[in-house]
Amino acid sequence: DAGITQSPRYKITETGRQVTLMCHQTWSHSYMFWYRQDLGHGLRLIYYSAAADITDKGEVPDGYVVSRSKTENFPLTLESATRSQTSVYFCASSDRASTGELFFGEGSRLTVL
Amino acid sequence: AQRVTQPEKLLSVFKGAPVELKCNYSYSGSPELFWYVQYSRQRLQLLLRHISRESIKGFTADLNKGETSFHLKKPFAQEEDSAMYYCALIGGAQKLVFGQGTRLTINP
Numbered sequence: 001d002a003g004i005t006q007s008p009r010y011k012i013t014e015t016g017r018q019v020t021l022m023c024h025q026t027w028s029h030s031y032m033f034w035y036r037q038d039l040g041h042g043l044r045l046i047y048y049s050a051a052a053d054i055t056d057k058g059e060v061p062d063g064y065v066v067s068r069s070k071t072e073n074f075p076l077t078l079e080s081a082t083r084s085q086t087s088v089y090f091c092a093s094s095d096r097a098s099t100g101e102l103f104f105g106e107g108s109r110l111t112v113l
Numbered sequence: 114a115q116r117v118t119q120p121e122k123l124l125s126v127f128k129g130a131p132v133e134l135k136c137n138y139s140y141s142g143s144p145e146l147f148w149y150v151q152y153s154r155q156r157l158q159l160l161l162r163h164i165s166r167e168s169i170k171g172f173t174a175d176l177n178k179g180e181t182s183f184h185l186k187k188p189f190a191q192e193e194d195s196a197m198y199y200c201a202l203i204g205g206a207q208k209l210v211f212g213q214g215t216r217l218t219i220n221p
Contacts, residue, residue: 033209040122042199042213043157058208090157100147100203104157 003027006091006105014113019078021108023091031094032074033102034058034066036087043090049074081112115140115204117212125218126190134185134215136174136200144202146183147209148174151197160185160198170194190219 004025013019023032034046035058045058047066055066063085065077074093078085088109092102116139126132138144148160161169163176163183174185183200200212 035211040213042119043211045208045210048208059210092157100145100162100201100209101159102209106156 004091004093004103004105006089006108008108009106010109012111012113013081015082016080019081019110021076021078021089021091021110023074023076023105025072025074025091025093025103027093027095027103028071029093029095029103030071031096032068033092033094034064034074034076035090035092036060037090037107038087046076046089078110081110083112086110086112115144115202115210117200117202117210119198119200119212119215121215122213123216123218125220127220128192129189132185132187132190132194132217132219134198134200134217136183136185136212138181138183138200138202140181140202140204142204144204146174146176147201147203148172148183148185149199149201149211151199152193153196157199192219192221195219 007022030051033048035043037043044060046064049055049068052071088107090107091105094102118137146163150160151157172187176183195218197216199214201209
């Protein structure tokens, strides 16, 4: 199906482990984003990408790494997971960032023990 | 810096009553403002944008630059309006900045 998909949908890991959340979109949108959703903080931008091989930091990038070797994929890696990274992660894409219309994935719920 | 504030984390109203979800922003230039909604078990999706001046599902929002506000209003709430609502802003950095969100519950 066309759209934007995230995997895994649910993940439990331990402190110090590396975790990668995958994001795939079939629209060939140029822009892709990673947000985390936390109570009291709303949605905060972690990283974004304007095109393949172009990435930039958002509001809360520490502890995360991204790559964008292909337009359709935008994986987010937690190099050494911490409890504070327990959250729901949302990937989104847009054909033009300035339109403000982002298309969101279903989210990945990550628990770090 | 761009900042969006939604002062109410929770809002509960009765069916048929008016609804107003508050949103205030901080941005030195001319912002573009949006409301996003997340219904239960559904994806976050765009509800409306100020530049369109449209009414979606009975909701409207007016940009008040003097008060730096973009409150979301609906004259008669319906049970299906229960959801999480996020106000968002795009400023000079072309990145969408979200507020903290307001969970709206419509009581029967």
